[in-house]
Amino acid sequence: MSNRFYVTTPIYYVNAEPHLGHAYTTIAADVLSRFYRISGFETFFLTGTDEHGEKIVRAARASGESPGQYVDRISGLFRDMWPRLSISNDAFIRTTDEKHIKTVQAILSAVKENGDIYFSEYEGPYCFGCERFLTEREIVNGRCPDHQTEPEMIKEANYFFKMGRYQDWLTGHIHDNPDFIRPERYRNEVLSFLKEPLGDLCISRPKSRLTWGIPLPFDDGFVTYVWFDALINYLSAIDYPGGMRYETFWNVANHVVAKDILKPHGIYWPCMLKAAGIPPYRHLNVHGYWNVNEGKMSKSLGNVVRPLDLASVYGLDAFRYFLMRDMVFGLDSEFSEEALVGRINADLANDLGNLVSRSLTMLKNYLKGEPPLCGVTEKPDDEVREAALASIGIYASQMKELAFHKALMTVWEVIGKLNKYIDTMAPWVLAKSDRGRLSTVLYHISEALKIVSALIWPVMPGTAERIQEMLGIRNRGISFTLEDAAGWGARETEIQMTITPALFPRIEKGKHPGEKKKTEVRGKDSEMETRDKTSVPDKPRADVKPDKNIDEKAGPDLISIKDFARADLRIGKVKDAEPVPGSRKLMRLIVDLGPELGGERTIVAGILGAYEKEALLGRQVVVVANLEPAKLMGVESRGMVLAASDSNGLHLITADTAAEPGSKIK
Structure with a gap:
């Protein structure tokens, strides 16, 4: 594959405001995008909103708005939130965009001309939460497992996509490309689905029941089923067909989704692409749920956490770090404010924050802001250098596998070695006894910190850039690549090091950051x-x-x-x-x-x-x-x-x- 990377989030359904689940998916995609950018890749990052369907009409009616007014307002909440979470997306697509509507209709026409769409009557259990008919095997104890509601029996005439025609092809493609769906547990889940007859997919809704949707290009009496509409955003956003972005990025497309939409992305979407004569995406990357009160975080179930509330209280980078560090990508994770505070105090305040504070204070006080020089090295110096440089390759491999927690553990191993190195070398003693040795020790600390700053940038961009500023690195953030970080000793001249307040103040138990403490003074x-x-x-x-x-x-x-x-x-x-x-x-x-x-x-x-x-x-x-x-x-x-x-x-x-x-x- 060429040095290009295309990453997408799902386009989020605007039937309610953004919650922690949306934030995690989008931050994970942002972390990937930032990682590939500093790895030298040409990168495109897409997110957006899904704005058609029955649930939108219901939500708009409940809020006293028209569907158009409602989706404009809620889509705006998503669009406005992402910059406040340091999301660096290149494009934001809406399914109400005219360009998207035309692309959907063009693909529908192509699939129809290929003989893969037909008209028929169907009766079956329908989940209004999922906005689709369910199979018997999907119903658990008489209910939709995602929405905990009983499906209704509906009988109506609609257009159907001959999805079953592509079942054998999809099974073979997944076997031939083991990393097509990852982690492996979700690949196996899709293959398990494919062991049963796939059946065909209803792709329309009659206007007698629903008018808020994209009209079928071959029958104005119907609108497009929301999933057939929504999935095509990944193409319309990059100017399919024939656009330069499509030619550049489609063959390296990486979708990041939660496991509740595995089936549409892992089965419907590849079959739709095959029927339209479009190559499949590169990877489908599936993560688990954040659980609150022992249940999946869901707008429909009501157990949501507002991401901006958490970020404003505990700090944006701390919030991003917690999400990436505490969830193993692909598995479920339990969210609690106590765990968030514990992670901030242990990893950020104690480990990283203290390392940066003590290191920069010594560089400032002992060397008066001048860059340290490396003299004759000793074994501990060489071990620090080797560990820091080796961490770059290990970290990169883990990031490419979406093992975000492991990548951060790799960085924190370096942080731990640096803290131990400082304790052992005792620069405060060397400052009084051996200035040459002091400079060599501080040189190794500052060079290793440079690497740490680059590795944490995808997850904590603000913190990384503050560290780089304090170290006097001129090319910061996206301009400070992994290749730059690996250039041990390749420093610019006339570096002016500065000191700033603590990166991550400790959070006292039971108190929010910034909360004033009562001071009781009883004497001198x-x-x-x-x-x-x-x-x-x-x-x-x-x-x-x-x-x-x-x-x-x-x-x-x-x-x-x-x-x-x-x-x-x-x-x-x-x-x-x-x-x-x-x-x-x-x-x-x-x-x-x-x-x-x-x-x-x-x-x-x-x-x-x-x-x-x-x-x-x-x-x-x-x-x-x-x-x-x-x-x-x-x-x-x-x-x-x-x-x-x-x-x-x-x-x-x-x-x-x-x-x-x-x-x-x-």
Whole structure:
């Protein structure tokens, strides 16, 4: 295949407003389009709206509008939403467009002339939600499984497409092209359908029942069945027949759809194309459902989530990342706001956000914004370079297979290696002892970050471009290709690195981002700090009375082993650090204490001025984990970080080698 890529979403039925299911399909197509663009492919990305049929008439009547007014309004909601979700489609098609209507009628005429359309009377179970007759095998417990309604028996005369004529051809084509429908489970599902006689497809509705549709070119008393109309959008949008876009893109067409419309796309559409003498599309890519309250997300069932609400609360790129990371393409996934917040805090705030913050802060502070230079490398440097460069090819292979979650896991492996590399190399120490080595370490960090920024761009374009701006990369976003990212060390001169606020602030449990916290101030800094169970005191606290259980024989300055054992000392890993507003000494730390103790918790420590943020991130500390919570300057602290104090200042106590967060100190 040539270096061209054509990706489509379904054209969305405008019987209700957009929901999370629409957003996922469109973002998935957008991610593919962006990936192929930075891979050097000529790309065309299509989306749009499906605006004919009985459900549209019913919805318009319910809203007090004409069908034309109604579809204009709802189609506008879809069109307006996509830029707000960073969707980069090249075209937006409507089935009410004159160009589309003419293309549908031309294909109907061609299929009729080929002898594949006939007129007949038919009676059978009809689902108004699906807008089609159902076969007996499709009905579950007397109901349509998608809409949970009982189909009605309808008898009427209509035009039919001889779809059964192409059953053997379609079966053979799927066997000969194993990736025609993917993932494999949906290929097998279509082949299972094809084991039974396919039958013919009713492609019209009498105007006595429905007038809102495209008139048949050979009988003005009928309008076109909505699926025969809608599927042709993939051709009309690229100027079929004979248009340059059709000649350029049709043989690399990739449809992205949800599994509820597998049958129309996997069976009706290839047969229609064959009957019209048009080659089949390249791939049908089928994803699962987002489930809410243990049911498929559906407008007709009412369990919808508004995507713009989520994006506005939690951030657009965070929302896009969650959708791509948490759904395995092809399988169902359960949506919850709790899972979204957990993913933001763990992957974006802790891993990516901290990496970028600490890296750019060190580049700015230690090198004054000048690009780092690479000196003699050591084994850890080479390992970082090799891992980052290797990730590009692995990521690309996974993206081509629509394994979005795996591709992101590949990127996060690099992010994890970089965070570990920083912890091991300790640039804050090198800044005082070996400036040449410091520059080499920062060089490897910045070059690897360049690769990370390119790999996350299809999913999080805004975040990627901010990182690229901070790194001083002139060609950003779509102009910074995977080939550019692979050019390790091919940097422009006179790079000016800048610092911006945190990419992904942590979200406190039970609070939405941006929600103001109540601050309770009861005294001066010094007064607060002497009451702080989590700060490092300058002298013993005079207000603490001796415990009655202390062994009297041990003497006034001694405690028994029993009393010492009451302190639950654990290894913690600092995930975030920031000054407490209004305090001269307090820092708010997010410390990971491992799964046994519930993961991360907030600890306030009196170490501001002794340690900079970048020196704390990723650092292992010793924590007294079973202290009662205390509120300091309005921030609840749940533990104490231990440090030693002498004439040279404070010294955090740590393990001499890496230990798992939550490890007990004995």
